[in-house]
Amino acid sequence: MEESSPERGPTEAGEEIAASELPKVANGDNQGDGDDLSDTTMAAASQTSNIKSEQTQGGEAEKKAADVKLEDFLFEGMEDDEDEEYPSSSPPVKQVAKVESPVQDSRGPSAAYSDPEIMKAFYQRLFPFRHLFQWLNHSPQPTTDFGHREFAFTLQNDAYLRYQAFPTADLLRKEILRLNPSRFEIGPVYTTNPRDRKTLRKSANFRPLAKELVFDIDLTDYDEIRTCCDKANICHKCWSFVTMAIKVVDAALREDFGFKHVLWVYSGRRGAHAWICDRRAREMDDSKRRAIAGYLELIKGGAQSGKKVNLKRPLHPHVSRSLDILKDHFQHDILKDQDPWLDPSKADHLLHLLPDKALNDSLRKKWDSAPNRSSAAKWADIDALAKTGASRSLDAKALLEAKQDIVLEYTYPRLDVEVSKKLIHLLKSPFVVHPGTGRVCVPIDTRALEAFDPLGVPTVTTLLDEIDAWEQPDEDGDQMQVDGSGPTGTRLQDYEKTSLKPYVEYFRTFVAGLLKDEKVVKREREDGAAADGMEF
DSSP states (O other): OOSOOOOOOOOOTTOOOOGGGSOOOTTGGGOOOTTTSOOOOOSSHHHHHHHHHHHHHHHHHHHTOOOOOHHHHHHTTTTOTTOSSSOOOOOOSSEEOOOOOOOOOTTOTTOOTTOHHHHHHHHHHTOOHHHHHHHHHOSSSOOHHHHTEEEEEEOTTSOEEEEEOOSSHHHHHHHHHHHOOSEEEEEEEESSOGGGGGGOSSGGGOOEEEOOEEEEEEGGGGTTTOSSOOTTOOOHHHHHHHHHHHHHHHHIIIIITOOOOEEEEEOSSSEEEEEEOOHHHHTOOHHHHHHHHHHHOOOOSOTTOSOOOOOOSSOOHHHHHHHHHHHHHIIIIIIIIIOTTOSHHHHHHHHHTSSOHHHHHHHHHHHHTOTTOOHHHHHHHHHHHHHTTSOTTOOHHHHHHHHHHHHHHHHSOOBOGGGTSOTTOOEEOTTOBOTTTOBBOOEEOGGGGGGOOGGGSOBHHHHHHHHHHHEEEOTTSOEEEETOBOTTSOBOOGGGGSTTHHHHHHHHHHHHHHHHHHHHHHHHHHHHHHHHHTOO
16 A cells, blocks of 8 residues: 555444544555444534535435536536636736746745645636546436445544545535545445444445445555665655556556546555456445455565466467566666676575576576676576576576566566455545645556656646646736736636646546447346246
């Protein structure tokens, strides 16, 4: 997992528990277990009653929802001057061309990214609630896919509120603006509203039904092989491990399992999350999730274990494809950038992965005579010495297979598979702010994967400064707006004035594609049910 979350434990209704008072939960910050993580509700009993009142209003609104076209729902109000989700600044007084210069963070590098005022401004002006609702609801009209979905909030005092649910996007937005959490997580869709679980006569009637299949890539799992950084630190060199992992996992999910709607999201610091949103993936039970996680798991053993890749031959097509994807990365990102065997102790580990003792002895002698020999040179030495006959008993096939295993050990994805195995697992929502870095958890466009820069992802304070910089006083003291309106003179929404714009638009496109396919699936199911009803 990427980072340890607030420690969590059971509370009764109306209680608010600080993190230091709660027992630790297995599997880190995103593990959601109905037994280990019992029900924490609102910060005060009076607040709980307010939410019930809002839910009642939301239920009435849901009943009155009229039929609308999908495209009308998706894009309704996107050009509305009074859009509440993305409020716009005041109308332009004087327009000039947009100045392409970096916006300085006026709040300073020491600004508290989870400061309540900063977070409230972010939720109010920038967070894409409408698109989040469409993503989780799978329909133009409110459904139980959203209304029975669990949300969990981490408050500013580290209290953790589970089993929150909302009939509509507006009620979710209102509650987030009221509670102003430092972050929130998304859980499964349950058989009933999670808030009503205590009213059920049998607890077995409250169970998870569906949730996106998810995967977690965390660079701390690469600490034994990355040499540039460790722990929470990252750089462009070690981010290549995440790039490699996304390529391999994404190819397997699409080509081997036929999934279409795969959303990759930057975790805000040192990793990435995959959300597989196809209906078939959402409805899988735990056994199927474990099977897919096991299919993708190849690296076995901890930092102290020896050989971590032990594959049967001939190689599975997934492994062969992965090698083809990773071989170029191994040459540049591993041998050159990471230089993993420069240190003699690390080079000794490489020798233990080779199958021939005589060849190993010759390599060790050569490397001891040149202690600063690079990893690329040492890798080339393996074939060079093998061809000179350094070992008479050398099995060329065994050596090739050993080298393939080494390439995979240093490049193949290291997944936190426990995140993927259970329906009840909660995962950080896209577009929340990482409290440690201030970076927004933005979607990653896999069509331009190599161009994604985790260190260039906008921070919450930078985004708010970009909005402030959009309107500036000119030399005469009059107000002017920098390119403040769209091509038709419509007022821009606040996110469109910031570097968050391409990420929101990518997410919007992804959601539109998902809803289009959901509409087709729904129609096919309805046609099938009608046909079954006509049989005698």
